[in-house]
Amino acid sequence: MHCYLHNLLFLLKNNQTLGVARLSLPLTDVNKSIGNLRKIIILATVIALAIASIISLIISLTITKPLQEMTKFSQKISKGDFGKKLEFRSQDEMGQLALSLNQMSEDLENKIKVISEDRNKMEVVLSSIIEGIAAIDREGIGSDKSDPYLPPKTTNYKLTKS
Known part of the structure; x- marks a missing residue:
């Protein structure tokens, strides 16, 4: 026994029935259409998740790569290597942080030079006495x-x- 989905449309004019339009579909066809629609929705969801994952990976790399460079730069400064500067063209927080680290490196280098010069002067004075x-x-x-x-x-x- 087959089950059908029936849809009736009454054609009326001045409250009198002129005719009836009937549409009947077997439920197996309806179920196939619903199954196909489910597959399309699942596929679209998987594609959207893949795209979102790729976008989040790209965004995270744009954040972590500059942070890793700044970490290496800070480690070089801590070892007394003031030769290089961070180069960032962005004006966002990362660019401002890079600018601050460059300024700190320059200030530290200048202060260390002043202290070293003062120490050398003191050594000269003390060695002459x-x-x-x-x-x-x-x-x-x-x-x-x-x-x-x-x-x-x-x-x-x-x-x-x-």
Whole structure:
């Protein structure tokens, strides 16, 4: 026994029935159409998920790759390598962070140069003063301990109370 889907349309004029239009389809045809529609919806969903995954991968790479470069740059700075600069053309947060890291690198390099120059000046001054430096502890007594800031040629004198 076959099941059918029936659809009736009454043709009326001035409330009088002129005729009836009837459409009948076997339910197997309707079920096939519904099955095909399900397959199309599932396929469209899978394609949409694949496209969304590819887009999210591209977006994540545009974020993680610059962060990895900035991490390597920071590690080089921590080892005293100030030679390279980060190059970013974007004006977004990543570009601003790269600009800040470049500025920090330049500032650190300048400060290290100033400190090194000052240290060299101090070494010159201390190495030229061979005599006339006496190390005295808090009690006013000469100390036998060598001062790490004095050059090795410096002679320490021991003072005694009279």
